[in-house]
């Protein structure tokens with residue numbers, strides 16, 4: 571056992587892939603205390619700055635006082651507090667759907683919903699850059715998986731056309747799985763085209779809106795602004811909404827089905843009620859204070875226009891390891907392609923020493939040879955802080 575662990579750790583270190591934790595001693599703000607130092611935080615997904623908003627914190631405290639710290643059991647046992655159903659109604663309203671169902675996290679949602687819907691004999695068409703939790707959900711489903719080139723609708727259509735004929739007793743069901751905003755790249759999926767293909771080939775789309783909720787859409791309700799019968803939308807509460815947990819939005823029937831079939835829902839203690847209290851307060855702020863989203867968009871624009879001169883990139887749809895300067899995609903995620911893992915981590919450390927925290931992202935989170943510095947901008951960042959970042963990046967290699 572000891573040899574196995576130390577050999578594997580040595581191998582990871584050698585490859586520049588060994589990960590360690592850094593501790594944060596302050597709330598998730600534009601500036602944080604990390605490993606005892608004050609640094610500018612360009613790594614958080616707290617896009618709207620809601621995680622430490624006092625009303626969101628008060629929402630959590632209210633729920634904590636009323637329901638206690640822990641849920642004590644799964645929702646199907648004794649853990650179904652009223653506040654969860656209240657939050658589900660608000661989320662359904664937010665997404666314009668009939669119903670919504672909470673999950674304990676985005677990871678739980680993806681590994682629970684995908685296997686509940688897709689099964690042996692089905693075919694899942696999955697974007698090559700999909701998040702690990704989507705990949706794991708596909709694996710658990712036992713469906714056949716066909717990987718299509720990133721955001722490449724022509725490639726997807728070819729593969730859909732070639733997909734197998736029904737086997738055995740029932741017709742093959744087809745599923746298309748994509749992120750709305752790709753978490754490590756920041757580009758947006760071509761949802762209209764995916765819907766057209768889904769209609770043509772009788773498929774259902776499972777759309778992971780983790781980085782789109784609160785950020786995209788006229789009212790910040792995501793890429794799928796109005797419900798569509800071919801799309802199941804999943805979103806998280808832990809990113810722009812500043813809390814913790816996730817949801818799936820759709821029909822009442824979908825909700826009933828998932829309560830009965832999604833194993834990560836059935837067999838896990840319900841999320842703490844305080845997380846639901848925080849999310850309810852956050853949703854209210856998103857609805858009533860559109861100026862937060864406007865500020866986020868201003869910052870995205872400021873950073874994007876500063877970066878286009880220098881080093882930002884996004885993947886070229888359908889072309890593996892080919893990149894372009896970021897277009898008008900409205901997400902809050904930017905990347906600087908470095909390539910080599912060790913070099914990426916050395917650059918991240920150099921920036922940290924200068925007071926700017928940008929995490930280096932390495933395989934297996936991203937494909938081999940595409941290690942990068944990934945940065946996110948929040949509504950909380952001031953003009954000066956963004957200028958400071960751009961100045962700090964001046965020496966980073968240009969593409």
Ligand SMILES: *Cc1c(COP(=O)(O)O)cnc(C)c1O
Pocket residue numbers: 674675676677678680701703749753778780781806807808815816
């Ligand atoms: C963060 C993320 C998840 C996981 O959500 P958690 O609530 O953090 O577990 C799932 N999918 C995507 C695309 C993500 O970025």
